[in-house]
Amino acid sequence: MEQNYPMKRIIDDQGNLVDASFEDMIDEKLVKELYYNMIRIRTYDRKAINLQRQGRLGTYAPFEGQEAAQVGSALALNSDDWVFPTYRDHGATITFGKSMARTFLYWNGRVEGCVPPEGKNIFPPAVPIATQLPHAAGAAWAEKLRGTRNASIAYFGDGATSEGDFHEGLNFASVFQVPVVFFNQNNGYAISVPIEKQMNSATIAQKSVAYGMPGVRIDGNDCLSVYFETKKAFDHARNGDGPTLIEAVTWRTGAHTTADDPSKYRPKEQGEHIVDPITRIELFMKNYGYWDDQWVQDIKAKTTIEVEQAVEEMENFPPPNVNDVFDHVFAEMPTQLAEQKEAYLAHLERQ
Amino acid sequence: MEQNYPMKRIIDDQGNLVDASFEDMIDEKLVKELYYNMIRIRTYDRKAINLQRQGRLGTYAPFEGQEAAQVGSALALNSDDWVFPTYRDHGATITFGKSMARTFLYWNGRVEGCVPPEGKNIFPPAVPIATQLPHAAGAAWAEKLRGTRNASIAYFGDGATSEGDFHEGLNFASVFQVPVVFFNQNNGYAISVPIEKQMNSATIAQKSVAYGMPGVRIDGNDCLSVYFETKKAFDHARNGDGPTLIEAVTWRTGAHTTADDPSKYRPKEQGEHIVDPITRIELFMKNYGYWDDQWVQDIKAKTTIEVEQAVEEMENFPPPNVNDVFDHVFAEMPTQLAEQKEAYLAHLERQ
Amino acid sequence: MTQLKESDQQNGTTKQMTMIQAINDGMRLMLEEDDRTIILGEDIGKNGGVFRATEGLQEKFGVERVVDTPLSEAGIIGTSIGLAVNGFRPIAEIQFLGFIYPAYEQIMTHVSRLRMRSMSHFTVPMVIRAPYGAGIRAPEIHSDSTEILFTHMPGIKVVCPSNPYDAKGLLIAAMEDPDPVLVLETMKNYRSKREEVPVGKYTVEIGKGEIVREGTDVTLIAWGAMVSIAEKAAEQAEKKGISCEIIDLRTLYPIDRDIIAQSVQKTTRAVIIHEAHNSGGLGNDLVSIINDTSFLYLRAPIERVTGFDVPVPFFTLEEHYLPTPARVVEGIEKVVHF
Amino acid sequence: MTQLKESDQQNGTTKQMTMIQAINDGMRLMLEEDDRTIILGEDIGKNGGVFRATEGLQEKFGVERVVDTPLSEAGIIGTSIGLAVNGFRPIAEIQFLGFIYPAYEQIMTHVSRLRMRSMSHFTVPMVIRAPYGAGIRAPEIHSDSTEILFTHMPGIKVVCPSNPYDAKGLLIAAMEDPDPVLVLETMKNYRSKREEVPVGKYTVEIGKGEIVREGTDVTLIAWGAMVSIAEKAAEQAEKKGISCEIIDLRTLYPIDRDIIAQSVQKTTRAVIIHEAHNSGGLGNDLVSIINDTSFLYLRAPIERVTGFDVPVPFFTLEEHYLPTPARVVEGIEKVVHF
Ligand SMILES: Cc1ncc(C[n+]2csc(CCOP(=O)(O)OP(=O)(O)O)c2C)c(N)n1
Ligand SMILES: Cc1ncc(C[n+]2csc(CCOP(=O)(O)OP(=O)(O)O)c2C)c(N)n1
Numbered sequence A, B: 001m002e003q004n005y006p007m008k009r010i011i012d013d014q015g016n017l018v019d020a021s022f023e024d025m026i027d028e029k030l031v032k033e034l035y036y037n038m039i040r041i042r043t044y045d046r047k048a049i050n051l052q053r054q055g056r057l058g059t060y061a062p063f064e065g066q067e068a069a070q071v072g073s074a075l076a077l078n079s080d081d082w083v084f085p086t087y088r089d090h091g092a093t094i095t096f097g098k099s100m101a102r103t104f105l106y107w108n109g110r111v112e113g114c115v116p117p118e119g120k121n122i123f124p125p126a127v128p129i130a131t132q133l134p135h136a137a138g139a140a141w142a143e144k145l146r147g148t149r150n151a152s153i154a155y156f157g158d159g160a161t162s163e164g165d166f167h168e169g170l171n172f173a174s175v176f177q178v179p180v181v182f183f184n185q186n187n188g189y190a191i192s193v194p195i196e197k198q199m200n201s202a203t204i205a206q207k208s209v210a211y212g213m214p215g216v217r218i219d220g221n222d223c224l225s226v227y228f229e230t231k232k233a234f235d236h237a238r239n240g241d242g243p244t245l246i247e248a249v250t251w252r253t254g255a256h257t258t259a260d261d262p263s264k265y266r267p268k269e270q271g272e273h274i275v276d277p278i279t280r281i282e283l284f285m286k287n288y289g290y291w292d293d294q295w296v297q298d299i300k301a302k303t304t305i306e307v308e309q310a311v312e313e314m315e316n317f318p319p320p321n322v323n324d325v326f327d328h329v330f331a332e333m334p335t336q337l338a339e340q341k342e343a344y345l346a347h348l349e350r351q
Numbered sequence C, D: 001m002t003q004l005k006e007s008d009q010q011n012g013t014t015k016q017m018t019m020i021q022a023i024n025d026g027m028r029l030m031l032e033e034d035d036r037t038i039i040l041g042e043d044i045g046k047n048g049g050v051f052r053a054t055e056g057l058q059e060k061f062g063v064e065r066v067v068d069t070p071l072s073e074a075g076i077i078g079t080s081i082g083l084a085v086n087g088f089r090p091i092a093e094i095q096f097l098g099f100i101y102p103a104y105e106q107i108m109t110h111v112s113r114l115r116m117r118s119m120s121h122f123t124v125p126m127v128i129r130a131p132y133g134a135g136i137r138a139p140e141i142h143s144d145s146t147e148i149l150f151t152h153m154p155g156i157k158v159v160c161p162s163n164p165y166d167a168k169g170l171l172i173a174a175m176e177d178p179d180p181v182l183v184l185e186t187m188k189n190y191r192s193k194r195e196e197v198p199v200g201k202y203t204v205e206i207g208k209g210e211i212v213r214e215g216t217d218v219t220l221i222a223w224g225a226m227v228s229i230a231e232k233a234a235e236q237a238e239k240k241g242i243s244c245e246i247i248d249l250r251t252l253y254p255i256d257r258d259i260i261a262q263s264v265q266k267t268t269r270a271v272i273i274h275e276a277h278n279s280g281g282l283g284n285d286l287v288s289i290i291n292d293t294s295f296l297y298l299r300a301p302i303e304r305v306t307g308f309d310v311p312v313p314f315f316t317l318e319e320h321y322l323p324t325p326a327r328v329v330e331g332i333e334k335v336v337h338f
């Protein structure tokens, strides 16, 4: 089966173009946008880990190593598309337009962190694994019924493929031929469980066969491959040709979350040969004349400021409001809940 | 994909041997056993429908048209194997050794109908669709851990493939390489929903690809093909080579249950070209010298008596016992349940 | 029903309907009126639903609006969430309440919580319909009444009509509600009686019970199929000189505490009737409500006449599981003669 | 703990353990003693479980007995059913109670009903362990306390230890029980204190609560993390001259009604504390039990101090969701000064 789903790549580990058919489609604007966003989200990610260590953030799920997969896919979207992320996909959602400060808030136990910017269809991160796949199919179905050209993307991990909701989501999407892209980041582990214990299939891409939908396996650390294959899947979806399953093979460099210790379960050597996705695109930029020292310095400086400002915004955000415990359960608060709220606020007054 | 899973058959609609490689394995004993059991369960099934019409049985799920699939697979089992049927697989369980009278009792709203003969590992029919697949994997796992050569068979329909439990059951079985055969009877419909609306894949067999397990598509109305392919899958399982997904393409001649009216959703012509599985094996027997008028008369007479006796046994069965409402919830009855029981029995006394 | 306006009946704008017809009529009406309405479920299209609740709707409104789905409850509810968030108003039919459990995670974690998790940015205005309850000699597992699994789930409302008028009115109210509503349809009452039901649009307010019989000695609280059990018991009690007031609760979350408090404070005694298991059953909530609101009025411990703490038995024994008028009468006598 | 025999302590056969260590120890012991024991779960092998409950067990007992499964709760519970029916004694770890819902159908329809459906021919002696509850600043959805979903499910027992001694004793009792048992492990107490726990085998009887503080004016009923909240409240109340008796319920199904009745009949007042939502919460069952057993003794309406009818909030607000000693004290004062 593996041979049916060869891993597609456009640039190799040394940053050489290995699939010349894409040469004409690659331009400076695209390469710089990919690079810029990967730098942005890595800066964000590293800052978040630091903040967590300093006790300024709650448990945090880092995505270092997966930047190419997240940025490449997010840049392939149109602004009216729907995004269904997991807890590890804030690299993608920030690229798509989610505020960094709000994302910090999420990791600081603030429900405000789930609220997307007006007009951006970004769902709250799926915490129960794989539950977002049917949602993505449903939102896409609505677009199809309205006759738009918008589509959905559902992000999910290798572990998520074991849940029933993965199966039911893909089956619905294929039966109703809705415009959705199922974007799998196969980072080799679900917390401590390696993919060989998660499934007996050689690839995730081949699971598409069960749904009669196209499946494609790509090098998820090659941002160009991710970008173009995602774009292709979206074109397919927008044209009414239904869903696609993309397996982007990648690697989580760090821990599952800041509460996790990967040295307990992951052999140290295991990821050593993997070339960092940002290094990859850097090598490519240098090899093909896209590298511009000054520009790189500029965007790094800009990004550092952006992240610092987001930290400030998060830390100066109005404190959590006890009303929010009660106010968003129903559009109109039932009497008994109103009474609970009133009694509790009165209790607080008395303290 | 369809071409990867051609429908295997050994005898064709006219009863001709079309796959000569099986010729040596076919003998009189086997052919007669297949035929005899198909007659038995058809007699049972038709009787049940009659009883239901006369108000002597509750809602009943007939299996006419699926006899080859059920008998062919059940005869391939060893006596210590585990059987996980649905509500439509009593053709298989009766063939495997379940009592006809108990099976009638089941359809008459009697829990006694779930109890298998001592030593026969037949689970109560799965009513919630697809839930039995993980059970079958679990029971098989236990056999593997104990190092026996026993295996499980899980029966399920085309509709069942849409449930998460189908996916999770197959995934577990393949990851742990347990000795289980997933035996799908694709009868084209899940109540009123045709397979084209159930899935976008051309076959069910191809869903095996998702689990890296063998998948095979057979003519489920060809009892020889069913028998030999199931046997092969069991050998594979017993040898420690893991699970197999079998798609047996068949047809339900009648209604989903006696409460259902298939003319509401199924074009009359749709099943007309399908040769009845019993007719098929009859033609084969006549073509190849296995037919014996006297023997056929004898087994038909014997079978009629067997079924009538089962009806009698069912109708003379001790009446339902109110204690059974309470007595099988826990090994030891909790006080509060004992009090409920006592109070209720006292109430009945007073009536 | 008391709500049926005389004018409705006079100018011919009502029609005799069974409960299942009233439900069908409510859906038809909303499919006509609101093009965001979409119905999803197993066998609801050509087949018109296993109980015929959607009979004729696919023919009239097409396969895009009345959709036969794959056999997959999590898929039905999960995609309905996506549809609801993205502008539609799905009605998801679950074939029997006993088969809703595969979708339990989607309902528990997403349907009910999405408003809260997004601070009302994303909302899930959807209706889940599920036939429920025992007493129709259905095959095993088809007879669960597990309403508590949903009343203990902040963010979703639960209604349970007992008659044709309420069924249509509550269903339309549910369809217009900005939040998710689970409609439990008591199978036993689907065809048990016909009533005059307005052919036009009307709603029955979610969150309001109804006094269906006035009385002075004891309050019976019931819903769904248990309302008529309560009524029969009340008739028998009347012969013994006991006057029962009956509350048809109609909405199981949020509960109409006022109607309970007022009635119990008047009658000073209460018997609660439900078919769900005793332990963890909604009857316990009602006991608490009476404890909270009417402690000093109570002249006897509250009685609960409920299903037992056993799985709903196979149908030959289900009569021994379900509350009967005789058991309710004993409960009534117990509280009256305490 | 009161059950700790002095002899245990004297001859050195006890050890200081946290609750999580006691749980680990209980499993280790049963893996040693009973070769039918098999543990299934996500990340329980090499990683030793996300809370380290299974630390070291795979190393010691091998990958066949301590099994990392795919990420699939229905798969874990579903295959455990097959294993249990076929001679094994599975312990299934669900990573957090908030993630048990995908397996809800398997538990509801099969784990709990198989004995009844087969007239005891097939039984499911398995244990499901699930960390639960709020208060540890976990990410959202990790803090549910939905015990009622399982106490309203005939055929399964539910226990909830609050301390190391009970945790090990109840876990071993669960593992030896011929029927399925859900063990709810209150995360907040996993490492909150160390206690002397026997290193050998012992059981705490399922179905029995414990008086953890004696008092005369009011009975507090709590379990899991709420026991220490009750204890703090009792101390504060004592300063106000109110003497509280505290029941640690320990088993949530079947409930120890006698201990409740005896205590409430003595104190004549009750305050129930739980972190689950008020509506549909187990507190209502307790109110019913008191109503049924002790109506004439009660001098004040029973108070319930519980989580609110809202999804458990994100962790910056969870302190406003959970019962606090201050809220409990107000409840106590309310019943005492009624
Ligand atoms: C239903 C459910 N079960 C268990 C968990 C606990 N859990 C959180 S993340 C995770 C692993 C997910 O792995 P994968 O899908 O590969 O995504 P990754 O974390 O690698 O990005 C688990 C088991 C959960 N969140 N939801
Ligand atoms: C979880 C669940 N959902 C719905 C049903 C109702 N139902 C009973 S049989 C059936 C169709 C099953 O179709 P299939 O799997 O093809 O088996 P067949 O009946 O054709 O043998 C449905 C929807 C059920 N029993 N369980």
Ligand SMILES: [Mg+2]
Residues within 6 Å of the ligand: A157, A158, A159, A185, A186, A187, A188, A189, A190, A191
């Ligand atoms: Mg992963």
Ligand SMILES: [Mg+2]
Residues within 6 Å of the ligand: B157, B158, B159, B185, B186, B187, B188, B189, B190, B191
């Ligand atoms: Mg079928």
